[in-house]
Amino acid sequence: MNSSLSLILFFVCFAITAFSEDKGYHLKKNVPYYDEATNQSDPYIRERGVFDIYYPSDTDGFATVVWFHGGGLTRGDKEIPEGLKEKGVCIVAANYRFHPKVTAPKYIEDAAAAVAWTINNIADYGGDPSLVFVSGHSAGGYLASMVGLDKQWLGAHDIDSNKIAGLIPFSGHTITHFTVRSEMGIEPLQPVINEFAPLYHVRSDAPPLLLITGDRDFEILGRYEENAYMARMMKGAGHSDTRLFELQGYGHGMKEPAYPLLLKEIQRIVKAKAAE
Numbered sequence: 001m002n003s004s005l006s007l008i009l010f011f012v013c014f015a016i017t018a019f020s021e022d023k024g025y026h027l028k029k030n031v032p033y034y035d036e037a038t039n040q041s042d043p044y045i046r047e048r049g050v051f052d053i054y055y056p057s058d059t060d061g062f063a064t065v066v067w068f069h070g071g072g073l074t075r076g077d078k079e080i081p082e083g084l085k086e087k088g089v090c091i092v093a094a095n096y097r098f099h100p101k102v103t104a105p106k107y108i109e110d111a112a113a114a115v116a117w118t119i120n121n122i123a124d125y126g127g128d129p130s131l132v133f134v135s136g137h138s139a140g141g142y143l144a145s146m147v148g149l150d151k152q153w154l155g156a157h158d159i160d161s162n163k164i165a166g167l168i169p170f171s172g173h174t175i176t177h178f179t180v181r182s183e184m185g186i187e188p189l190q191p192v193i194n195e196f197a198p199l200y201h202v203r204s205d206a207p208p209l210l211l212i213t214g215d216r217d218f219e220i221l222g223r224y225e226e227n228a229y230m231a232r233m234m235k236g237a238g239h240s241d242t243r244l245f246e247l248q249g250y251g252h253g254m255k256e257p258a259y260p261l262l263l264k265e266i267q268r269i270v271k272a273k274a275a276e
Contacts, residue, residue, distance in 0.1 A: 007276070023086055024058040031268055033094065033110075033117040048097045054080045055090035055125045063131035063165070063266050064090040064122050066115050068140030070171075073107050073179040074099050078218035083259030088129050089266060092118050096143070104180040104196055105153075111143040112153035119159055130273070133166045133266055137180075137255050141172020145198035149206055166208040166269050168262050171252055173224055174198045174211075174230035191222070199230055210265045211244045212258045218251035 030050045032039050039046045056062050065084065068173040069076040078093040085091075098111035119129050134144040147153050148167040151160070168237055176197040178188050186192055193199045215225035224246055245261055247254045 004073055007079045012165060024056055025086065026055055026057045026138070027080070028053045028055075034201075035115045044097055044101055045110075048166065049076075049110060049113065051094040051117075052078055052080060052094050053090065053092050053125065054085065055127065055264050056088060057126075059088065061124045061128045061131075062088060062090055062126060062193075062272055063133060064092060064127045065144060065262070066092045066094060066132065066134045066144075066170075067083055068094055068096065068111055068114075068134075068136030068143045070138030070140050071098075071161070071163070072135070073139045073142075073177060076230075081255065081259060083256055084263070086262055089263070090122065090125065092122075098180050099183065103183045107139075108146045108150075108153055109156075112147045115147050116157035116159050116162070119156075119163060129268075130163070131165050132163070132272060133262075133269075135168040135170065135262055136168040136172070138172060138252065139177065141169030142174075142177050143172075144169045145172055145174065146196070146201075148209075149201035149203065150195070151201075158187060162205060162207060164207040165273075166210065166265060168210045168212070168265055170255060170258050170262075171213050171219065172198075172211075172227075173223075174226045189221075190225075196232050199226070199233060202230070202233045202237045202239075206234070206239055208241040208265075208269060209234060209239065209243070210261070211242070212254070212261055213244075213246055214250040214252055214254040215246060215248050219250070220252045223252065240243075 004077045029052045032050050034049045034218045080091050081091050094114035096107050119132050136144045148164050154161040176192040180196045211227045213227050231242050231244040247257050
């Protein structure tokens with residue numbers, strides 16, 4: 001490679017790097033969401049009770065998405081979804097503990113602690129605590145729904161779950177999660193709706209709810225249908241802001257086409273709050 005070409009490539013790489021750094025976002029990794037006493041009491045909480053926060057550095061009053069990864073409550077790791085980067089919102093990507101090291105409701109307790117931290121602290125990063133949305137894929141969608149619909153989990157942190165600006169689960173269980181059913185000795189194909197099911201906590205005064213699934217013919221067995229039933233029951237209970245999207249042609253791994261719907265939902269709710 002000649003020196004002129006090397007010099008050109010150097011400046012191209014420099015320009016790309018500078019452009020990326022000038023986007024105006026910060027990433028802070030492995031922030032604990034439990035208090036110090038709780039972290040010191042349990043090494044597993046100390047390991048898994050953390051999140052990464054990706055936030056705009058040159059904007060105040062931004063909306064925040066608390067994002068829970070999938071993995072059946074048994075595996076996975078926190079992620080900042082590429083489809084949500086540089087979109088003007090903050091992402092809090094949280095880890096949580098796994099089966100079999102813990103059992104229900106520990107997963108939900110962890111999710112609630114992460115959401116509570118966000119509501120209580122996001123203003124320190126420039127965010128608006130009234131614009132905290134909760135989302136996630138698969139098991140993460142299940143956790144989002146449980147934290148938002150069953151008031152006891154955020155209530156343990158003296159927070160009303162109705163403070164959540166919106167719930168946007170991707171392909172999440174609305175019946176009791178199959179891992180929780182397994183812990184109870186229930187067969188995987190035996191549907192259950194108990195206190196560990198979002199459907200058990202249907203109510204008219206819940207935050208706005210946008211349910212998104214893959215195509216019913218390509219999804220995990222019954223996943224679209226249980227979300228459709230959830231939408232029907234929420235509307236039947238008098239909840240006026242429940243909607244359901246079925247992404248035609250996509251299976252359970254339907255995150256990429258769903259991210260724009262999440263962002264559009266945030267924009268809709270932010271605009272509505274601004275008009276109040």
